[in-house]
Amino acid sequence: MSNAMLNDSSAQSAVREIQIRDALKEAMTEEMVRDERVFLVGEEVGHYNGAYKCSKGMLEQFGSKRVIDAPIAETGFAGIGIGAAMAGLRPIVEFMTFNFSLVAIDQILNTAAKSRLMSAGQIECPIVFRGAGGAAFQLGAQHANSFEHFYAYTPGLIVVAPATPYDMKGLLKSSIRNDNPVCFFESELTYGMRGPVPTEEYLVPIGKADIKREGTDVTLVTWSKNLFQTLDAAESLAKEGISAEVVDLRTLRPLDTETLFNSVAKTHRCVVVQEQHQIASYGAFLGHLITREIFDELDAPVGLVSTLEAPMPYSKALEVVILPSVERICQEVRAICG
Amino acid sequence: MSNAMLNDSSAQSAVREIQIRDALKEAMTEEMVRDERVFLVGEEVGHYNGAYKCSKGMLEQFGSKRVIDAPIAETGFAGIGIGAAMAGLRPIVEFMTFNFSLVAIDQILNTAAKSRLMSAGQIECPIVFRGAGGAAFQLGAQHANSFEHFYAYTPGLIVVAPATPYDMKGLLKSSIRNDNPVCFFESELTYGMRGPVPTEEYLVPIGKADIKREGTDVTLVTWSKNLFQTLDAAESLAKEGISAEVVDLRTLRPLDTETLFNSVAKTHRCVVVQEQHQIASYGAFLGHLITREIFDELDAPVGLVSTLEAPMPYSKALEVVILPSVERICQEVRAICG
Amino acid sequence: MEHEVLTDLFAKMLRIRRFEEEAARLYTEKKIGGFLHLYIGQEAVAVGTISVLKDTDYIMTGYRCHGHYLARGGSARAGMAELMGKETGCAKGRGGSMHFFDVERRFMGGWGIVGGQVPVAAGLAFAEKYKGEDNIAVCYLGDGAINIGAFHEGLALSALWGIPAVFIIENNQYAMGTPLERTASTDDLSIRALAYPMARETVDGHDIYAVRATMHAAAKRAREQQLPTLIEAKTYRYRGHSMADPGKYRTAADVDVWKSRDPIKVLGETMDAQGMKDLRMRIENEIEEEIQDAVRFAEDSPFPAPETAMDYTYV
Amino acid sequence: MEHEVLTDLFAKMLRIRRFEEEAARLYTEKKIGGFLHLYIGQEAVAVGTISVLKDTDYIMTGYRCHGHYLARGGSARAGMAELMGKETGCAKGRGGSMHFFDVERRFMGGWGIVGGQVPVAAGLAFAEKYKGEDNIAVCYLGDGAINIGAFHEGLALSALWGIPAVFIIENNQYAMGTPLERTASTDDLSIRALAYPMARETVDGHDIYAVRATMHAAAKRAREQQLPTLIEAKTYRYRGHSMADPGKYRTAADVDVWKSRDPIKVLGETMDAQGMKDLRMRIENEIEEEIQDAVRFAEDSPFPAPETAMDYTYV
Ligand SMILES: Cc1ncc(C[n+]2csc(CCOP(=O)(O)OP(=O)(O)O)c2C)c(N)n1
């Protein structure tokens, strides 16, 4: 995973290496200090310091008025967050993981996302829904869902899915300051991952992709933790003489088509890497969009590496088969470049 | 809409013209007569004869044991249906519209779809979730959702979205007999639409697309009620000298790639028409898949006509702008064929 | 004073009644599209409850929202224009009949997913408590909404967190074509509150004075003790579920039982008996003028420009 | 007779205890992956309730499911193999610790979305009533599950439709790191049943005879009167929420209070007092052998073949 760090375009002076969970905590803490209206609600966020320790110490610092342990009632506390946002607060609603956002998804898609248009701008809903998306190790079928595309599909929502500690902090701060409802995706497997983060305050803008590795032969497009296996794939492809550029989208909605198209227009080949099934996925949409918009730039169809079309089995012997892998990425790149 | 009927490849002898609501009722009634284990549950399906009169007279015929009026508790009655299916029954769960399936979607994606794999085949879940999807006239933002792709994304589910009375009846019967969980999409706007349906019993197989109009210059791919505007578009394109073939997918999962690819391989051009937003949509997936699999057959990128990227405004002056139209279909076809 | 209250309540209820009777007419003339759910028969609930609230209290309800909007003082012109999908509507034609908004008056809308507004309304009250304001939120829902998860979660969290909200079940006896006995396993809907440490009340929704008294007490509990209340107001809708519903599931006689106690009729008679007949007739005329003006205003108003179809999607 | 029951209950509880102690050890040795939620401390609830059921009654629970699976007679070998993700597991390695299945014994799984199993279990009971069978369904859930919508909807419909189901809240005092007082606004969880026409019971989950009596009565109500019951069994988990949880939110002393009344210890002592010490020791040895054999079996079993990764997705 060191690649990610080496290639983190954002790495700069006065930096420390911190874990993603701490980058997230710093983002929330700084914004809560800055703005009284910001508060955090979710299961285990307070006394337990967060199921993944992303809010460690925040209860002590801000008290139970602003760091609120919620019962298991996602529709209830998501809905309360939405109402609070409509009334002028700026809630951060943590889903222990986005697997559990499904029992609250009606509130997010039908209330938060639509409230501004339905009221012709009378209502604003500045709220952040955050938590981990995707699979971890052997959590079984119900705890390995990727749902970021359900949210990215929905007009009215902003969807952010960063990978590195630097991007996590900078984008979470921007999300909290954004006046639209934002779904912010993290990854269980990378909360402990370290990377350079400046000591001074900074923001990463929503809607800007980032080139995490320069290359000339093929553009690899990805987001979230899959960035790291994609960078590893780029590394091994380099040994085969294939120079891969890696575009980290960071934001899924709005999509930074400029950075994406420029890269593909340069390499003329593209492979999307996603931890999603293929049908009606975000990656398939990218494949279509690139083809539709810059067809003449393409020397080959856009490749796609996805989760296989089955619910996630528990056994590690099967999980590795279902999930995208460095090897499958390399195969698809060879197929596209061959 | 007469096109649809004229070109209904299935039109045959001994037929009557009946409404879609009656085609659906016949399908459910025949299957309930045939199999004691089949029952219907949903809001207003009994005494009220269905919000859209799709179950007219069924309560009288089968009694309240098998035609069950449910309170407004979609998670509750969808979950009960799933449990009943696991215990050997074959429920038909009606959502008044699929807009309201969102409050029950966790049960469908996390329980019904995954139960067989999680139990390694010990559990089967033969259940049909049916109801109307998509927009009607001026129902506002919360009643105009298209969610068929959320279900089509999910391994373990079958997703059916027919357009004509003939296909509705034949596919609903096949869905009820299928041993997997099936999501069956209808359309509020076409329940009253008439078309030829044989008097004798018949089935339409799941997973087979149907060419509703033959053509040579471009393949128009669609499903559900958008078939009719697509056929109208094909008609007016014909006047411009563009011969469009219209592929009605009828089933979204599993996808009939053979029929689809053969048609595109013949016309070398393709435009997908969908009542969905673009990002992470089913139509964008089709665009990607066709390009990835038969790139060399394409003389142009796959076109896509979608719902615009905004929640549905109520005013008719705006609704027509947001939804796909014959004119927008023709424009996209001209762009692709130009 | 007592006279003023009486007059005011009569006028507010009649205004809603006439607004919707005109809306029904315009719907049959196809000048209004989509679903149209009339509040006719239930006016005493919205008018009675809202009449004892502070201007800074929040109100949220379901799709049967015209009555609450008007009772809160929403403009008849903007309401009628909204029904016709005009740019001058209370949601600039974006919301429609089910989704009226008047955020300036803290009327936070009409919402379409049954029960979905319950936790959201609790969130409005949560915010006021967070800010240290002594405003409350009032949430209206139908008898059909008591079985859905969002209702339970909203109430459970309101009780747990001491949220200053009042939840009012407008039990109009039917959820679409479904009479209560087929959906609620009890005819006392307020028992749903027994599952939580929360107050509960049942009130005759046709008795506007009783409605006011009940709401006053509940608002006080919420405001001063952060104790939420679940109120069941027993009422009746005279029309079908929506304009599309002929209401075959009940007889005219069933409806007449309630019409005979119609709160507008009752208050009108009281005014006459108290020698305010002239005042009553003047009020009726004023309201008639306001409604007819609203219809003309709506008809003369422009539709939103096509190029604005996607406006208001994002800030 | 009484002796046989005592012995049987003791053996079944000890079997669960030892199975999970071994599982914990194997987890620390990384032979088991994912989440591992131990039932240790709650054995009397699963064993007591299931011991009075018919073989044809259905059972469904949450992700803390080993105890119910074993109490129902599930194979220790298949259970241990499942934990290791082996082809010989009770779900062929597809389910894992949270998703045990033994459909032949009508153990319908281990489910992972809190409260999600409630309506589904009601559906199992619904089906038996539909078929005219006199089987019931028993659904287990945690104290953390009483605030979620699926719980409410499942109970509301069960009460309304007279579904022969029994819902058992295993109140082990914590939802992950959250003690009850922060999530339930009451310490009597059975009051949730007051919202519906439904029976309710509270029982000491460490008193296996009381558990049996309560379950027996509830099963009878469900079987004979189609009247569902909500039972709160007050119990305790000795270990953390899962192997990942050190359980810092409570002291060893807190745990010892419950351990001092440990049902396995209590029944073991009773056996000794009743002169069945030899029998007890024989049982302990037999169970030890069964568990060690299960571990060997699991370790020697093959992993599923990679090419079968997508099997069982569709019929
Ligand atoms: C979750 C959900 N399911 C179904 C519907 C469709 N629906 C709209 S109104 C209605 C009946 C509601 O009745 P009630 O709550 O009593 O309110 P009323 O119409 O009587 O005011 C139904 C089933 C919906 N809007 N939302």
Ligand SMILES: Cc1ncc(C[n+]2csc(CCOP(=O)(O)OP(=O)(O)O)c2C)c(N)n1
């Ligand atoms: C809907 C949902 N939200 C959150 C979670 C994450 N989660 C898993 S177990 C758990 C605590 C449940 O506690 P309880 O119901 O008391 O059961 P116990 O673990 O004590 O047996 C939580 C929050 C989940 N699985 N499902």
Ligand SMILES: [Mg+2]
């Ligand atoms: Mg009602």
Ligand SMILES: [Mg+2]
């Ligand atoms: Mg617990």
